[in-house]
Amino acid sequence: MDQVQFIERPELRDPILLLAFTGWGDASEVATWSAKYMVKEWDAPKLAEIDPEEFFVFTDTRPQSKWVNDQRTILWPATEFYYHKMPDQAHDFIVGIGTEPNLRWKAFLAAMMSVIRETKTTAVITLGGLLAAVPHTHPARLTGTATEPDLAEKLHSLTPRQGRYEGPTGIVGVLNTVLQAEDVPYASLWGNVPHYLAATPNIKVALGMLRQLNRGLSLGLSLSRVERQAVRFETQVNEAVADNSEITTYVRKLEAEHGLPGPEDPPAPIMPREELPSSDVLLADLENYLRRQRTDGDPEDNGPKDPHV
Template sequence: MSGSDQNNTPSASDPGGGPQPGPFGVVREGGSSERVRVLVAAFEGWNDAGDAATDTVKFLRENYSAREIFEVSPDEYYDYQYSRPQMTRSATGEPKLVWPSTKLSAASVEGTNLDLVLLHGWEPSYRWRGFCAEILEQAARMDVDFIVMVGALLADVPHTRPIPVSITSDTEELQDELDVTGSEYEGPSGIVGVLSHLAAVSGIPTVSLWAAVPHYVAQPPSPKAQLALMRRLEDLLTLSFPLEELEEDAEAWERGVNELAEDDPEIAAYVAKLEEAKDTTDLPEASGDAIAQEFERFLRRREQD
């Protein structure tokens, strides 16, 4: 993809100017015919609090009917005493053994110049460098233009407020385009951080999205965190996903946690403390950036209707 494509940004204030590319150069029909290939990756395990990250990739895979194109050999990278295979049954009772694995699937987004490559995997037990090299080799073969790493972590955040999603990039051109900084994290890293770093070093522009899941409701699913990640992906890819069902699930999840908190005074007091801290440090939700992002989402939905 050419540098001129990457430097054009969407303009909601110029609806008559034709389709405008987003930060990754994704446009709708009538715009550039040059294809843009984006790999979106998530891993089960340490980097997947509440299953929010892998559920995000599953949503994309199902919504766009992605087809499997590659599987990393599991015997090379997994300790089956830790990541055990699962015995399942079909509707007729036939047994099927499902091994921990990492798979790539692909789909083209109709009405756009976007091709998605979706990675859903398990964090490996061994040979992380070889594992990442194999994935990046496949990305290079498929001419992937950008990589989006998706993760979720447990944090001291209240379930009653918008789920924070941080976005970082170690790719200078994306830092400028997205007005973000590089990660400042220091400490133990999961496979998401390792693959993100090695992808950027290899020259593939890479972005990392991290949702903060309330640690006191860590059990999956976490639809509110997944919804927050999906919203961020909408902005990056300039797409509009059918999120009505997920929005309903997120509202039901929040109501359920509210009911649990009401029955436990200690939890209720703790949530109130988190709310106070959140409200003190956050900018107003109706900030100019938030309003602009919501307006752009509205325009994308109107184009699809």
């Protein structure tokens, strides 16, 4: 299709596509942060990209101006695909990182499906982040569904069935419906983000997502750097929470509701967005505190960058 440009056409063995989009279904950037980390860790070459011209209102989703190698570069809203070969595994991997389009979703999904068909992708795993009434002090919660029992088993604790969610959806939800119609096996993995931290990149939840993917799919990723970042992130959040009695009380309430989690506990129940307590006051102190921490200049706290920058 004209919207898809292939940069390389490598021979891939039964590839699995790991896919994340910024926007509505990427609370705290846990999905796209995880996908970018994989691309950076693998030093994955670019496979293909979808031309953004027909799918975005650039006054709403604006291109970004950045300096790269002492030159001004314009970064357009992108949907890009990278690949990584795993000679010792049954599957190679493709990582897709995109921006949820503003326009022509059906045409965009047709372009997505052309990439899936062209690469002979055997399964798709969509990644996302959602707001949940869960405490940041508990291990990261991951929920989701899979159409095939083997996918559910690989990703641990997923439900081997279609999801039963009803309501507004994003591009990931629509894509999953298209995959089902095309008989493409898929799974959907969602990081549960404490809603009162939703405005900050949540490294702890991203780490939980990366660990589950790494273990279940044998990705061979080194996560030591992310683990250090997650420890610092949680320490900073705990310090900010300790300084605010209202937040502390609310976190203790969430802890009591969810109990002490264990490795085999079922996923935490997710409250609809409209039922979540207002987070305006909770976020203000945490945002200010974490913003100050991010300006301290620790290079390991920067996280993965856009692979093409």
